Amino acid sequence: MAVLAVAVPMAAWVAGSTTYNHDSQLRQVQMAERHPVTARLLSDAQDGGDGTDGTLSSHASVRWSDARGTHAAPVPVGAWQRKGDTATVWLDAHGHVTTPPPTSDSAALAGVEMGFAAAAGAVLVVGGAWKGVRVRLDRRRFEQWDREWEIVEPRWTGRRAR
Numbered sequence: 001m002a003v004l005a006v007a008v009p010m011a012a013w014v015a016g017s018t019t020y021n022h023d024s025q026l027r028q029v030q031m032a033e034r035h036p037v038t039a040r041l042l043s044d045a046q047d048g049g050d051g052t053d054g055t056l057s058s059h060a061s062v063r064w065s066d067a068r069g070t071h072a073a074p075v076p077v078g079a080w081q082r083k084g085d086t087a088t089v090w091l092d093a094h095g096h097v098t099t100p101p102p103t104s105d106s107a108a109l110a111g112v113e114m115g116f117a118a119a120a121g122a123v124l125v126v127g128g129a130w131k132g133v134r135v136r137l138d139r140r141r142f143e144q145w146d147r148e149w150e151i152v153e154p155r156w157t158g159r160r161a162r
Contacts, residue, residue, distance in 0.1 A: 004126045011122035016115025023107035030101035039064035039089045042072065045081045062087055066095070073097050 039062035046059055058079040063072045075097055077087050092098045153159070 004123070007122045007126050008119045012115040012119040015118030016111040019114035020107050020111030023102065023110050024104075027102050027104065027107055033093055034090050034098055034101055036088045036090050036100070037064045037066055038086050039075070041077065041081055041083050041085045041087060044083050045077050045079050060087075062089060064089055066091075068095055071095070 042061040042063055044060065047057070058077055058081075059074045060077045060081060060083075061072060061074050062077070063070060065071070073089075075087065075089050081087060088100075090098050090100045
């Protein structure tokens with residue numbers, strides 16, 4: 001129980017904080033490399049609806065202007081968006097459409113998820129080791145009892161040993 005009391009929180013903390021730090025740094029890098037522009041939809045959203053994982057699966061042609069000129073491209077948008085609406089488009093350093101950087105909440109959520117997964121893993125490892133030790137000790141105890149019974153049983157019951 002002492003190992004479990006130490007291993008579970010430690011595994012959760014290490015895995016969760018490592019994941020959070022990694023995702024936070026990734027977000028900072030992506031925020032530095034990408035920038036948002038406001039674009040206007042040239043058509044209604046087509047094909048689909050919002051994806052079940054929170055991503056946008058509908059697309060529409062959009063137009064935006066920046067220092068390099070006026071551009072148009074199909075980009076993911078919400079299924080509810082119509083021609084003339086505005087949408088945020090993320091561009092990389094070369095002006096190509098890219099995905100938005102992760103939100104700050106996604107780093108925290110990933111850290112919490114990884115912390116819970118590590119805690120569950122620690123419980124399984126420590127619990128499995130404990131069960132393995134118990135099985136081995138029980139087997140040894142039963143073998144010892146069998147040997148002792150072979151000595152005691154003939155004297156106790158009056159039967160001869162085989």
